[in-house]
Amino acid sequence: CLRILEATEHYLWPDAFERVRNLAVVATALYAGLRRKELVGLKFLDVDLDDGTLRVVGGKGRGGGKDRIVPIASDLRHYLDAYLRHRRQQGIVAPEFFCSRQTKRGISMMTLRRIVLAVRRASGVPFSLHSLRHSFVTQLLRSGVPLHTASALAGHNQITTTAGYLKVF
Numbered sequence: 771c772l773r774i775l776e777a778t779e780h781y782l783w784p785d786a787f788e789r790v791r792n793l794a795v796v797a798t799a800l801y802a803g804l805r806r807k808e809l810v811g812l813k814f815l816d817v818d819l820d821d822g823t824l825r826v827v828g829g830k831g832r833g834g835g836k837d838r839i840v841p842i843a844s845d846l847r848h849y850l851d852a853y854l855r856h857r858r859q860q861g862i863v864a865p866e867f868f869c870s871r872q873t874k875r876g877i878s879m880m881t882l883r884r885i886v887l888a889v890r891r892a893s894g895v896p897f898s899l900h901s902l903r904h905s906f907v908t909q910l911l912r913s914g915v916p917l918h919t920a921s922a923l924a925g926h927n928q929i930t931t932t933a934g935y936l937k938v939f
Contacts, residue, residue, distance in 0.1 A: 771800055771905055777893035778885075787856045787871045792885050794853035795868055795877075798824070799899050801846035803906030805830060806899050810879055812867040819847060819854070 778796045783789040798804055804812070808826050816825040824840045842850065853868075862869045866876025886899055 771902070774889060774893050774895055774897060774902070775800070777895075778889045781888055781892045785871070787860055790849075790852050790856045791868060791871075791877075792889070794849045795882070795885055796889060796902070797846050797849040799902040800905060801843045802840045803903045804840075805903060806879065806882055809868065809899070810866075810877060810882060813865055814867050815865070817842075817850060817867055819851060822847070 775793070775796060778793050779789065781789070781792075783792060795809060798809060798812075802824050804824075804826065808829055811828065812824070813827070816827060818825075819842065822842045824842055826838045826840060829836045829838060857869065860871050860874070862871075862874050864875050868877045869875060870877055870881065882899070886897075890897060
């Protein structure tokens, strides 16, 4: 996970804004366990650094998906704070959280794929965004977070899905 974050930070992105944004995207997948759709759909008002929470609206599931609140880890706060500073400098006021500098709108699924592909190549680690989510859940369980709490933070509908992560270690 550290190698992936380091590769994201040291990759030759076109500019500082993309470096900071892409670090924030990868860190959010890793430290908050957001799915691809949740990353792209994250809204500016869903991120509250003062409160230390991310609100995921319409996660995976029936009827429009399951909402949840995920605490912002201190490591993640660092990346999000840096991104928000750069976002303000670029004059971006879009409702989406992760935005393009050029369009000043939310990033697309294709942009997300390009970020992952670039970092995968640079790091030499064959990962996907979903494997970062797996790392998030596994680390929760390793650190002693109760199964039902980890399940809620991951947005799992079935606790048995989360219990499957116990086999990892």
